[in-house]
Amino acid sequence: MTELPEVILVEDSDEDADTVQQAILRCSTPVRLHRVLTGDACLALLQQPRAALPALVLMDLNIPGMDGRETLRIIKRDPSLCTIPVVVVSTSANPRDMDHCYRAGANAYHLKPVRYTEHRDAMVSVLRYWLDLVLAHPGRGVQA
Amino acid sequence: MTPLGAPPPPAWHGQAYSTKRFGVSITDCDSEPVQTPGCVQAHGALLVLRPADLTIAQVSENSTDVLGMAPAALLGRPLQDLVGPVHAGLLLAMLQQPEIERNPGYAFTHTAAHSGVALDASVHTVDGVAVLEFEATGRDASAQRDFYALIRRSVAQLQRATTLSALGDIACAEIRALTGLDRVMVYRFHDDGHGEVVSERRRDDLPSWLGLHYPAQDIPEPAREVFRQTWIRPLRDVDGGLAELLPLTHPDSGRPLTMTHCALRGPSVMYTEYLRNMGVAATLTMSIRRGDRLWGLIAGHHYSAPFQMPYDLRAACELLAQIVSLQHAAAEEREHAAYRQRIDSVQQQLVTQAAQEGGLEALLDGPPTLLDGLDTGGTALYHRDRWWCAGNTPPVQALDALRDWLSARPEMLLRDRPLFATDQLSAHYPPGQTFADVASGLLAIALSRSAKNLVLWFRPETTQTVHWGGNPHDKPSVVGPHGARLTPRASFALFVESVRGRSKPWLAVELEAALRFRMLMMELIIARADQLAGLNADLERSNDELDAFAYVASHDLKEPLRGIHKYAHQLAENMAQLGDADHQRLAGLTRLTLRMDSLLDSLLHFSRVGRVALQLEDCEVGEIVDEALEMVAARRGDKPAAIDVPRPLPSVRADRVRLREVYTNLLSNALKYNQQATTVIELGWLAPHETAARTAQAAHTSDKGWPAAASGQTVFYVRDNGIGIEPRHIDQVFKMFRRLHGRDDFGGGTGAGLTIVKKLVERLGGEVWIESTPGQGSCFYFSMPADPGLGTAP
Numbered sequence: 001m002t003e004l005p006e007v008i009l010v011e012d013s014d015e016d017a018d019t020v021q022q023a024i025l026r027c028s029t030p031v032r033l034h035r036v037l038t039g040d041a042c043l044a045l046l047q048q049p050r051a052a053l054p055a056l057v058l059m060d061l062n063i064p065g066m067d068g069r070e071t072l073r074i075i076k077r078d079p080s081l082c083t084i085p086v087v088v089v090s091t092s093a094n095p096r097d098m099d100h101c102y103r104a105g106a107n108a109y110h111l112k113p114v115r116y117t118e119h120r121d122a123m124v125s126v127l128r129y130w131l132d133l134v135l136a137h138p139g140r141g142v143q144a
Numbered sequence: 145m146t147p148l149g150a151p152p153p154p155a156w157h158g159q160a161y162s163t164k165r166f167g168v169s170i171t172d173c174d175s176e177p178v179q180t181p182g183c184v185q186a187h188g189a190l191l192v193l194r195p196a197d198l199t200i201a202q203v204s205e206n207s208t209d210v211l212g213m214a215p216a217a218l219l220g221r222p223l224q225d226l227v228g229p230v231h232a233g234l235l236l237a238m239l240q241q242p243e244i245e246r247n248p249g250y251a252f253t254h255t256a257a258h259s260g261v262a263l264d265a266s267v268h269t270v271d272g273v274a275v276l277e278f279e280a281t282g283r284d285a286s287a288q289r290d291f292y293a294l295i296r297r298s299v300a301q302l303q304r305a306t307t308l309s310a311l312g313d314i315a316c317a318e319i320r321a322l323t324g325l326d327r328v329m330v331y332r333f334h335d336d337g338h339g340e341v342v343s344e345r346r347r348d349d350l351p352s353w354l355g356l357h358y359p360a361q362d363i364p365e366p367a368r369e370v371f372r373q374t375w376i377r378p379l380r381d382v383d384g385g386l387a388e389l390l391p392l393t394h395p396d397s398g399r400p401l402t403m404t405h406c407a408l409r410g411p412s413v414m415y416t417e418y419l420r421n422m423g424v425a426a427t428l429t430m431s432i433r434r435g436d437r438l439w440g441l442i443a444g445h446h447y448s449a450p451f452q453m454p455y456d457l458r459a460a461c462e463l464l465a466q467i468v469s470l471q472h473a474a475a476e477e478r479e480h481a482a483y484r485q486r487i488d489s490v491q492q493q494l495v496t497q498a499a500q501e502g503g504l505e506a507l508l509d510g511p512p513t514l515l516d517g518l519d520t521g522g523t524a525l526y527h528r529d530r531w532w533c534a535g536n537t538p539p540v541q542a543l544d545a546l547r548d549w550l551s552a553r554p555e556m557l558l559r560d561r562p563l564f565a566t567d568q569l570s571a572h573y574p575p576g577q578t579f580a581d582v583a584s585g586l587l588a589i590a591l592s593r594s595a596k597n598l599v600l601w602f603r604p605e606t607t608q609t610v611h612w613g614g615n616p617h618d619k620p621s622v623v624g625p626h627g628a629r630l631t632p633r634a635s636f637a638l639f640v641e642s643v644r645g646r647s648k649p650w651l652a653v654e655l656e657a658a659l660r661f662r663m664l665m666m667e668l669i670i671a672r673a674d675q676l677a678g679l680n681a682d683l684e685r686s687n688d689e690l691d692a693f694a695y696v697a698s699h700d701l702k703e704p705l706r707g708i709h710k711y712a713h714q715l716a717e718n719m720a721q722l723g724d725a726d727h728q729r730l731a732g733l734t735r736l737t738l739r740m741d742s743l744l745d746s747l748l749h750f751s752r753v754g755r756v757a758l759q760l761e762d763c764e765v766g767e768i769v770d771e772a773l774e775m776v777a778a779r780r781g782d783k784p785a786a787i788d789v790p791r792p793l794p795s796v797r798a799d800r801v802r803l804r805e806v807y808t809n810l811l812s813n814a815l816k817y818n819q820q821a822t823t824v825i826e827l828g829w830l831a832p833h834e835t836a837a838r839t840a841q842a843a844h845t846s847d848k849g850w851p852a853a854a855s856g857q858t859v860f861y862v863r864d865n866g867i868g869i870e871p872r873h874i875d876q877v878f879k880m881f882r883r884l885h886g887r888d889d890f891g892g893g894t895g896a897g898l899t900i901v902k903k904l905v906e907r908l909g910g911e912v913w914i915e916s917t918p919g920q921g922s923c924f925y926f927s928m929p930a931d932p933g934l935g936t937a938p
Binding site: 013015016018019062091093094112113114115116117119 | 694700702703705706707709710711713714737738740741745748
């Protein structure tokens with residue numbers, strides 16, 4: 001049996017996490033969703049021994065402890081993790097935040113709209129794109 | 145013919161000189177042999193003696209009148225035959241004393257046998273001969289004066305003088321009191337040789353000469369040389385005539401007599417004529433020396449009559465002149481110390497003022513100002529890319545060129561002494577000729593290493609400041625009996641040329657004060673830089689805090705908002721059994737969250753408007769308006785709207801994106817707040833000359849709605865036929881989140897649009913204002929300065 005693609009959601013807001021959950025339900029591809037509340041938890045999860053890298057990390061910026069920007073930076077600097085697509089999902093439209101994330105290697109930057117349906121539909125699009133359309137990195141062993 | 149360049153031989157070529165015979169032939173004062181005039185003033189008699197046996201080698205031709213014996217009866221005879229063995233013995237003893245070499249001393253008083261007149265005899269030695277001079281004593285036995293007591297008082301006063309002018313004033317007063325001369329002056333030689341009357345005491349009815357300047361030629365070099373060697377020079381009677389020595393040269397050596405130290409030395413024809421031109425009858429002149437340098441003269445003039453100056457009076461005056469010379473350096477030092485103190489106190493005050501007011505304006509606003517420190521005609525300071533001027537200075541363009549020139553001078557690049565000073569700028573810097581009147585003298589210090597920032601002090605040309613004693617425009621030149629040639633005034637024109645382009649020189653104390661001022665300024669500038677760095681840090685901190693606030697607004701406040709919206713949405717979706725009223729409430733909840741969201745977005749946008757750097761470029765306003773119209777097209781909806789552009793919009797230097805935002809906001813408002821069947825919007829502009837005229841008209845009609853600052857700027861306007869604004873609301877429309885209508889009327893909105901417009905326009909250096917008639921429409925104006933981005937509101 002092939003493992004389901006894994007999505008890590010770094011999000012401290014239960015409401016927003018639920019919106020992502022709702023979005024996953026509307027996607028055709030089934031996924032394993034791992035939700036963590038903090039950046040530290042995200043890194044700990046990624047450092048566990050695993051068969052395959054996660055298919056996607058959805059990263060909120062404003063999270064407790066190590067914030068999303070720093071977590072992103074650490075992932076993208078780590079040669080064993082940097083191929084994981086990290087998509088930032090934030091309320092901040094501040095160009096400074098956007099610049100910071102793209103420079104750190106974010107694969108995309110999305111705004112969270114206040115309107116629930118817009119938010120949910122945006123998440124559906126993001127998941128479909130990264131899980132169905134994009135060809136993921138071939139995985140470990142190839143780079144060697 | 146005389147070869148070019150060589151002076152013609154004098155008229156007495158090959159013969160001994162005598163003023164009486166050849167004085168009139170003098171064409172050049174500087175060649176006159178004033179130390180060997182061969183003549184004495186005719187009121188006294190002079191004998192040249194062989195020191196060994198006191199035989200008479202030469203005698204003045206007037207010996208018969210003065211002494212009662214003809215020259216022929218005296219020449220070759222021992223002195224004893226004239227004055228008797230006692231006086232001759234006394235003289236012989238005196239000649240053993242070395243003090244009398246070139247220094248006349250009183251020998252004895254001889255009563256002329258033929259006239260009964262008492263004659264003082266004084267003696268000195270020079271060039272191996274003894275010179276014995278006889279003059280009437282002028283003493284009245286009943287009015288013996290105690291010169292010692294008088295002088296002691298004078299000396300005490302001179303010692304107390306704290307300035308050179310006080311010293312000069314005391315000297316004049318004391319000498320006048322001692323002698324009774326009509327006028328006593330201190331005459332100072334400036335570095336270029338010309339003279340100035342710096343102190344004066346005079347008979348009340350005489351005009352003052354204080355402050356008058358005289359050409360250097362008025363006191364020719366040979367005369368100055370005499371005053372370097374002798375302390376005093378009396379001329380008893382300008383019209384007294386001359387008596388020649390017999391023979392004119394010494395019979396043993398064949399040399400003319402050196403008369404430098406003789407009280408009776410005959411004056412040059414030039415000198416007596418000069419005095420006669422001024423109406424002077426007698427003079428007494430003393431030197432003021434600083435070391436070997438002749439600093440000036442104490443000049444006494446007597447007008448009413450010949451002036452009797454007996455030996456003891458002359459000796460007293462001579463002593464005073466020596467004391468003035470001795471006290472001179474001390475008085476000058478005290479004066480400079482006081483001047484230094486005054487400059488320092490003014491400069492300290494200025495820098496303190498500037499530090500408190502935080503601007504260099506304080507240096508020039510006063511009182512005091514930079515002009516009150518150094519004695520100067522004008523001053524200019526270059527700092528922060530502009531000139532700050534006070535007093536008389538060259539124009540700014542000339543200052544710029546001068547600054548460029550100065551910054552290349554090696555003196556200005558010295559680390560500890562970046563200073564350049566001259567009293568003749570045009571000699572170093574030829575373009576300086578054009579402003580020589582105000583700035584012949586320049587003292588410059590650098591405030592920065594590259595000499596980019598400077599302080600300049602200017603001194604006017606001397607001819608601009610002085611009163612010429614010999615100015616032919618003040619009084620006609622008097623032509624003497626020997627013709628204009630012998631009139632010293634003729635030298636005046638030449639003299640004016642010689643001081644053209646020159647100023648009063650800078651004193652060492654002034655240069656040092658300028659350098660101290662530099663130190664104070666540097667400290668001030670460094671302190672300012674620290675202060676600014678502190679302010680910048682504060683500003684950065686407050687910007688960061690604003691960012692943090694914006695972040696909080698965008699993220700932390702929105703997060704719960706999103707949650708509320710979501711639950712309201714889900715409730716409405718899932719609870720079909722809810723009544724209509726509850727549905728409405730849920731719909732209201734949803735709408736409020738969205739409204740809150742747009743308020744937060746506006747707030748965020750507004751906080752960024754002021755801080756994003758401007759990107760200035762030349763923008764075609766027409767193109768920008770087209771883009772803005774496209775962006776607001778959605779809002780136009782189905783309602784007809786006519787956009788009228790009466791004449792093509794110009795090009796301005798501005799930030800394209802921000803200018804477009806101004807237009808989108810104004811156009812969007814114009815479209816929104818309109819209830820006419822057809823919305824009509826006019827987009828126009830006023831050129832600088834038109835705004836100038838419009839501003840003048842507004843001032844004339846006391847129209848307070850039109851800002852004075854708009855004069856000369858390009859002004860754009862957006863005029864609509866909309867609902868208009870009540871006058872009492874006009875000030876409110878620019879306030880953040882301030883709406884004049886129900887929040888859902890006219891398509892809703894956050895009420896931030898005009899606040900953002902105002903901030904954008906101010907950021908670009910302009911102003912926004914409104915003319916409006918309720919029910920008829922509004923016109924929004926905004927101005928664009930020629931040099932945008934320099935607006936005060938960031």
